[in-house]
Amino acid sequence: MVRLRKIASLLLLTTLPFLLGINTLSEGYRVPKSTSMRIYVPHGGGQGSCYSIQNNHASSDLFVPTKTATEWTSFTGASKPAFIVQTICYPKSCLEIKNMMGSPSDGSYTIDSDGVGGNAQYQTYCDMTTDGGGWTRIFRHNIAGGYFASTADALTKNTSAPTGNLYSVLNKIPDFAVGGVYRFRQTWPGYTNKNIWIQSTNPLSDVVTAGVIPIKVNSITNSWGGLELSSGTHGPTSSNSLLDGSVQKTDWWYAVGTIVSYGTPAGIPADGAILGPSAGVAEVNLWIKEDNTYTTYDSCKDILDSGASIGTGLYTINPGGTGAIPVYCDMTTDGGGWTRIFVHDYAAAGVFASNAEALSVNTSDPRATKYSILSRLSGFLRNGKYELKINWPGTSSLRNWWTQTSNFTSQPAAGYVAVAIDSTSNYWGGLEYNGTPSLAEGSVGSGNWFYAIGMKEATWGTPVGIPASDTVAGSGVGVPRVELWVK
Structure with missing residues (x-):
């Protein structure tokens, strides 16, 4: 009735x-x-x-x-x-099924991603549990099924067999846009690495990838920067796959739609850090979810403490509530939760042009050889103090880890408390503002500028480099790289 x-x-x-x-x-x-x-x-x-x-x-x-x-x-x-x-x-996506049905199980479903549009329904596999659930798998490639015959073949393949070795509905990507962006997840079954991010460009379009926001990205070597069309007129190209994540490079790492094998053992190029620089993986999956929202944490420590970490990699945070920015997080060393706020690779990038550049440069690219978000330092103040760490990759494994109450980008050192200090030579006592010849340094109250941050002088040391300390590099020896972290 x-x-x-x-x-x-x-x-x-x-x-x-x-x-x-x-x-x-x-x-x-x-x-x-x-x-x-x-x-x-x-x-x-x-x-x-x-x-x-x-x-x-x-x-x-x-x-x-x-x-x-x-x-x-x-x-x-x-x-x-x-x-x-x-x-x-038919539901439009796995996310719609999850939202309307409550707690559906993982498995194969029939969806119609363009809704009332003219395209027919098709089969897909839904992940209803991992990373918030509601993920629609739009691509699966296991080399047990061979490789795609061409990049066109990789655009749509075996649409009625979502658990098959060669499955693709990549041509449906435009159906999943929300708020002008796409939310992707790339995984390599058998490995814990995965990338979750948002980008504003459709990777099938012949344009430079834009609007990339890393949500949880822990495979970042080999120039990862989202997904882009491997060929076309937008930049350096590769004809070996339909899509890849080595943005604006001729490389084709993070490949989606591979038509030829790569490496030893032969497989799909993923991330050189997963198996090694010349090895291929057996399987890659690409997932999509029509969701343009994300939680912004204050810091990498906040992400770690909240249980939202998937390991060292790229995340998006909002220190001090003054705007979201991508950052590199170290989630393992010295207890994890470290946000990298400064990188100076003198050998690759030279010196800083000014204190203003040393305070803020390449803020959207945490892997740049000259990178600083020191202008956002106040957003990391916790319980009235800053917890900091300085190290010199490529020169020494030494590092200094301490807390201080003063903001070294404009103030003298104050409230210094050592946590784990490997180098005390050359008047070490925390960091303080200098201004010339560097933005800041750690030779507190001495007139020297060892432990330099934001170096502007291009003629210090033999070989020429960044002043670290006698303990780190030897007397009068400049180091090629310095990094600064906060948590």
Whole structure:
């Protein structure tokens, strides 16, 4: 028997506190007069069914029961009034299934990603549990099935076999845009590495990748920068795969749609850090979710403490609430939770042109050889102090780890407390503002500028480099690189 309630009854129904579960699977759905609603119900099959319910009644709202299979079966029976039009539909994505169905299981589903558009439905595999769930797998390549015949072949392949070795619905990517962006996840089964990010460009388009926001990215070697079309006129190209993540390079790491094998053992080029610089992986998956939101944490430590870390890599944070920025996080060394706030590779980038550049440069590229977000330092103040670490990669494994209460980008050192100090030579005492010949240094109160941060002088030391300390590099020896961290 169809359950129909008059408008007055429905209004009363929806105002009573004990019936506030209306418009949920556990109670049922209200379809107002002369409107339709898409409903995904768990009844009628192990993975549920999607229906469009049209209420053509001129004056009465309709209550659609979904609480039990018996009620739903009765509603869908042949005895329902003519003003109810029930049409089978398909959910647009795995995220829509998750949102409408509650807690569906991982598995294969039929979706129609363009909704009421002209394209037909197709099969996909849904991850309903990992990384928030609701992920639609749009690509799977396991080399047990060989390689794609061409980049065109990799665009759409075996659309009725989402668990097959060669499966692709990459041509559906435009259907998943929300708010002008795409949310991707790339995984390599058998390895813990994975990249989750947002980008504003469709990787199938012949344009330079843009709007990349790393959410959780821990495979970043080999010039990772999102996904782009491997060939075309937008920049350096490769013809070995349809897509790759070595943005604006002729390399084709993070390949999607590989047409030839790579490396020893032969496979798909992923990240040189996964298996090594000349080894291929056996499988790559690409997932998509129509979601342009993300949680911004204050720091890498905040990410770690919140349980949101997937390891050392790129994340997006909002220190001090003054704007989100991508950063590199060290989630393992010295307890993890370290945000890299400064990099100076003198050998690759020379010196800083000014204190202003030493405070802020290449803020959107945490892997740049000259990088600084020191202008955001105040956003990392915790309990009235800064927890800092300085090191010199390529020269020494030594590092100094300490806390201080003063902001060294403009103030003398104050409130210094050692945590783990490997170098005390050359008047070490924390960091303080210098201005000339560097923005800051750690030879506190001495007039020297060892432990330099933001070096502007290009003629110090033999060989010429950045003043570290006698303990780190030897007397009068400049080092090629310095990094500064905070947590």
